[in-house]
Amino acid sequence: GAEPAAEPNQRPNRQPNRTISRTEPNQPYHKPNLIRLMVRLVRTCLALRFSLQTFSGVYANELENVGILQSIIGMIQKFLEFWKKWLNDKQIESNTTPLPINNSTVDPFAYSDFRLPNKTIPINYNLTIKAFYNSNFKKEENFFEGYVKIKLSQEFPSNIIIFHLDPSLQILDQILVSSLTTEFKPKIILSRHLANQLYQIVFDQEIPNDQYLMEVSFKGDYGSENNLVGFHKINYYENGLLKTMLATKFQPADARKAFPCFDEPAFKATFDITIEHPSDSIALGNWPEISNENFNENGKVRYRRKFATTFKMPTYLAAWFIGPLDYTFKATTSTKNISIKVWDILSIPRTQSGASENWGLINLRENLILYSDKNTKLAQKQATAITLAHEISHSWFGNYLTVKFWQDAWLKEAMSNFLAYKTVQNIYPDFDQMRQYISTAKVPIMMEDSYSTTLPVAIKADNLTPDQILNMFTTITYDKGVSILIMIEKIVGEDNFKFSLRDFIHKFRFGVADADLFYESIKLPAEFNGISTKIFVENWLYQKNFPEIKVRLSYANNRAIVNFEQKRFFFNPLNETEQEDFPSQYNNQWIVFIKCRVGGNIKSGNLNGSLREFSYVLDQKKGVFQLDQEYSWIKCNSDFQGYFLVNYDIPNYQAFNQILSSNYSAFSAEDRAGIVQEIFYLTMKGDKPYSLIKDISQLISKNENTFLTWSVFIWNLKKLAALTEYRPSFKKLSDYLVPLLTTKYNVTELFNDPEVHTISQIKSEILDILCRLENEECIAKASELFDLIPDEYFSDPVSNVNLNNLKQNQRSIVYKYAVKNSPTDQRWYKLFDLYLNSAIPSERENALNGLASSTRIWQLETLYEEAFKQNSKIRNEDFYPMMSLIGKSSSGRDFFWRKFQKDFNKIGSKFGFDIFLILTLKDVTENFENTPMLNELTTTFPLNGTSFSLYIRHIRKYIIQNIYWNENLENEFLNQISQ
Structure with missing residues (x-):
């Protein structure tokens, strides 16, 4: 028969009845150096607690049955132990890297820049958020109020302070500013929203170099039902009932939608976060809870939870979460020497991006984290491992060390991919991750990168709009970026690259750095003849597409000569010359490290004769390399390590076929994959026959x-x-x-x-x-x-x-x-x-x-x-x-x-x-x-x-x-x- 109609705020309950476990509101949620997995399966809101505790409502027993909690706990433990060893991490100690100072004079009545002036530097945010909500989206019933005290360092005398504040936030009372060393309280004569999500306060006089306290009270809402950035609300169904959770997503530039702040990555500060929330909910913050109390407000019991002072971090890493109270618990204390005491991983039904690396409170989309050995295909388990490894690796590269601004977003994201691949390869060698990335990331991104309308990995601009900043977080950023990093590692050697990365992280720990400082830590081999790492890498970052290297053998004086010629590879059958959004700054020419292998003999026709390997740096349109014998074939881009295609003549492809026919393992799997990739791309373009x-x-x-x-x-x-x-x-x-x-x-x-x-x-x-x-x-x-x-x-x-x-x-x-x-x-x-x-x-x-x-x-x-x-x-x-x-x-x-x-x-x-x-x-x-x-x-x-x-x-x-x-x-x- 027909199913009974659902009650309002319900959907038909297709699940058998279950008991939902609940925890008392005042139960502590953290222990020192604890890895807890909080899994909250609401349709499936999983919360993973890295200090790992488990939110798990209706499906708690089922999670245990399929071994999800224990599997993920074990996975994370292995990741952390690997990174500590691989990076030779030391106990984290604060190290302050001063920000560069902009000495320009700012007109208080006209400021149109997208960037903040670097005259006022935040030191600490003491932030209180009061959340009010229910399952509907009426603004009068769904809003938050906040109060923030920002400790500031005024680096240069000025009569203004400019910070970020989204127009959706309302200032409730007059902003207060006072000196922390004297009784000076400057008078504010003007405060207003500016363009570009900035807010300006103007004083009646210049305020001298000093430390100040700025106090702001404000009010905001969670946005529409589809909003997934800033401080937002997510509705979901559990056991047929409509429920609600509140989450944050600030990267790259949405903290300003939740509280007044200096919303650029270089402005790192500590955070003291307090959350006030309903008594039937749990609240989590970046750091462990240090106190909680209940109080009565308008006849309702609410809770006030205060969290410990965080490490220095940028605003995009600040995070909090409010959700239903029921959860199950799974914990381990076997992980050692991890400075983060409690680490929560929240898996939630809807996110704007796949995951967010908030320090101590990682957000993940639920389908990226929940797997079952019986029900989930192996590729999903591998993706789960990579996702977890990527987000946790940000603790070193992104959180511990932070890029100065978003034009270098590629470095932190591609580097986290790189570290994730290394970790998964080490812990799960049967995944064969360092080879599989070629098929799962490199090959697809080369197709994406084969059109003139693609994006470069990075752009040379430091005054990016919010929309331009979002373009720094595309698959090109992640997958082309990691392909470039792996190419660099193969060129300089694994150990050299690892030691350079270690030194870079330790040198700028708790500080900020730009990509130039990373390049300085890497030394290229002698074949580059003095070409700087910066010039080499930027050739690949700031240009769209990739080179096609034409390789031909010629002969003179009983020697083979290798002739190299590069051109830009992209599909453009109509030869359109429309204005490009990101034209090349290097005339579509790359500095290409080419590792080749030659063999056979042209006179005898023997393909299995002498073998030789050599490397060549092509930094012009054409180049020549002389060999010692009359070799009959050449294979370049050894092991498909470079981010480019090679174009051979037909006799050379025929030689490949003969070699593989007689000894299929003569070329590595990577080489065979590279040959396949090149043939398909060149035939699709019409440059090679389909034979x-x-x-x-x-x-x-x-x-x-x-x-x-x-x-x-x-x-x-x-x-x-x-x-x-x-x-x-x-x-x-x-x-x-x-x-x-x-x-x-x-x-x-x-x-x-x-x-x-x-x-x-x-x-x-x-x-x-x-x-x-x-x-x-x-x-x-x-x-x-x-x-x-x-x-x-x-x-x-x-x-x-x-x-x-x-x-x-x-x-x-x-x-x-x-x-x-x-x-x-x-x-x-x-x-x-x-x-x-x-x-x-x-x-x-x-x-x-x-x-x-x-x-x-x-x-x-x-x-x-x-x-x-x-x-x-x-x-x-x-x-x-x-x-x-x-x-x-x-x-x-x-x-x-x-x-x-x-x-x-x-x-x-x-x-x-x-x-x-x-x-x-x-x-x-x-x-x-x-x-x-x-x-x-x-x-x-x-x-x-x-x-x-x-x-x-x-x-x-x-x-x-x-x-x-x-x-x-x-x-x-x-x-x-x-x-």
């Missing part, structure tokens, strides 16, 4: 046994599939690829998932593309395995977790293709039940993937309409991922596109005009391959004048390249694979 792809494909299908090369190969095959999926040529592609992909493993063997991490990943990668290519055996097996899952699992996966025997790496594939090819609606309904009932985010994602893959448009329409209902069963944070999955499905692309054209403002108003909306749009439209859809894109979304116009111009470039390929290269490709 090269045919040759390398046959070699891989017969011989390859590493996840790295397989994943790079399949990543590029998926691009071909996306180009042809809506064209008759897709059948020919399928007919060609299916026999190749089943050469090493047949379908039955592919579904026989082994325990070995990387082999399991190889098999799941092959299965995914096999089913996408509509291989009947793959689809039939997926459907068979789906139907073996008992109905009880879908209706109650928490209690019946052991009834689903599908391997975790196969679930997403099985769910997707079982529904996509289902003769009835029953599988779809089962997955909808699973989506509603699962406690594990990754299993909900698997279910959503299946739901969104339906070929029945009415089912897609049902999902879409449900998402807009009040008390919807579709979680708000799942809407954009759901639409992306629909749009990337062959049967759902047109549905997606019509909805985004017609309902763009409706979608943005409900789910947020934010980066998730733009990335969803990009995920789908970048694979459009015909002119009508290109015209619809540029008609619907302006190429200029909006905050996301840059992304639209970037998508346009993708589509133009796709159209070019279909009109000019598709036939050549089809002719090759048909032979």
